[in-house]
Amino acid sequence: MTTLRFDTAEDTTRDESMAPIIAASTIGSAIEWLDFFYYGFLSMTVFPAVFFPGFNSYVGVIASFTTNFVGFVARPLGSVFFGRFGDRVGRKPTLATTLLLIGIATMLIGVLPGYKTIGILAPLLLALLRFLQGVGVGGEWGGSVLLTMEFGNPQRRGFLTSWPQTGAFVGLGLSVASLLLFKNLYPGEAFQSVGWRMPFLLSTMLLLVGLYIRLRIPETTAFLRVQERQRSQSIVRQIWRGYWREILLSALVRSGEQAPFYIFTTFMLSYGVATLHWEAALLYRGLILASLVACVTIPITGALSDRFGRRQVTIYGALLMCAWAFPYFLFFNTGNPVLIMLAIAFSLGGCHACLYGPQAALIAERFPTQFRYTGATLGYQLASIIAGGPAPIIATYLLGRVQPFNANYPVWVLIALYVIVMALISLLAALYLKDYTGRAAVEDPA
Incomplete structure (x- = not known):
């Protein structure tokens, strides 16, 4: 029978010493x-022309989004491989x-090199690197979350x-800022040939810096406590057999966060620039604000x-x-810069944040320390296949192939309905998840 308990004071890092762990x-991340x-x-923008030339703009974007989707397919595989590594070897070396x-x-x-230089090998290598x-x-996600969870005060999980x-949003803001910076430093064709490469190289x-910081942090006490009694049986098999429902x-609880996020970021840039002809710089500034x-x-x-419970906040967020x-699409379609930036900022900084903030604890605390890295990461990253990855592809397909079915109901209505459906899936999943707020996380089976 699964038992619950709080870490003792000796096992929990004091609040004032959490700053390096959080950093x-x-x-x-x-x-x-x-x-x-x-x-x-x-x-x-760039990849359709550099790696998929010869296609019309619509097919080129779809092909590029599909290559982008390869990264989402890989995320659950990474969660299985590194989850097992993190549960066997430790959180620190895995990170x-x-x-x-x-x-x-x-x-x-x-x-x-691009397609013009090495031909079909270029998009194939791009897909491999993605x-x-x-x-x-x-x-990565599981290790970052477990550091703060397993070192920190359970009451502030x-x-x-x-x-x-x-x-993740620091990374989003920096990626947009770097895009704007190098577009200005390499205007016009220079960005498409050289400028886009610079942030990849400078990263x-x-x-x-990140590696130096991560190598200086200690291993979590919770992991060290269970490391000596790790069993030889497959961690993935054990976690799936005992916690497949979780x-x-x-x-599923991530559906209403993942799908809208990539519609509000990746797809909406294409929609705003190519379809509505808004200035890309305006949309980029909106993302930085968000x-x-x-x-x-x-x-x-x-x-x-x-304070109020992770399940409750998640339901309100959905x-x-x-x-x-x-309202998001109505604001976005006006062309008014203030309303466009408001739509972007509230969609990500309001609606999405309400789902994203409690999500890490909501997922991680329902798995025991022995399998926590694998279980939490696998559950978290499976959403990239069912929600995050397909979202911009589905939205682009609807926009390019589905004709408006009524003059008063343009095609964006279908995309808005898609967002609503995904949010309702999150709501229903949250209703079936046990809430561990104010209680101990699930502990290791005896």
Whole structure:
């Protein structure tokens, strides 16, 4: 029978000593997501021309989004591989390895020749490197979250684990800022030939900073306590056999966060520039504003989940996402810069943050320490296949192939309905998840 308990005072890092742990988790997460997001932005603009020339603009974007999707397919595979590694060897070495993997793959993308130079090999190698990026990202999240969770005060679990989530938006903001910077430094054709490569190459320096920080942190006490009694049986088999329901529900509860996020970021840039002819710089500034807002609201919603319950905050977030789907497009389609930036900022810094802030603790605390890295990461990353990865492809398909079925109901209505459906899936999944707020996380089976 599964038992529950709180860590003792001796096992829990004091609040004042959590700053280095939070910094290691957040900064490392920001660096990895910076590289991952930057690729996603280029998949709509530069990559169709560099790696998929000869296609019309619509097919080129679909092909580029499909290559982008390879990174999402790789994330669950990375969660299985690095989850097992993290549960066997430790959180610290796993975090260092994932950072190295994604950093090397990112650097190689920066020097990869285009289609005109090496032909079909160019998109194939691009897909391979995106796959390796996805594997690294798939293993990174669990380690970042578990550092703050297993070192921190159990009563503040939602707040502490929200910081690695915040790191994703730091990475988003930095990726957009770097895109704007190098577009200005390399205007016109220069950006398409050389400029887009520079952030990939310069991220190597950030990689070294993140690696230095992560190598200086200790291993978590919770892992050291169970390391000596790790069994030889497959961790993946054990976690799936004992916690398959929690894994599936964890993936489903992310649907209303994952799908809208990549519609509000990757797809909407393509939609805004190519279809509505808004200036890309306006949309980029909106994403930077949204990232700044989210860096404040994500820790706040994480803290609210400690007070009111993670399941409750998640349900409210899903309802807010449903309510905002249609106003988002109405604001975005006006062409008014203020309303466009408001739509972007509230969608990510409000609706999405309400789901994203408590999510790390909501998922991680339902798995025992012995299998926590594997179980939490697998549940978390499966959503990249069922929600995050397909979302921009589905939205682009609807936009390009489905004709308006009524003059008063343009095709964006279908995309808004898609957002609502995904949010309702999150709501239903949350209703079936046990809430561990104010209680001990699931402990290791005897």
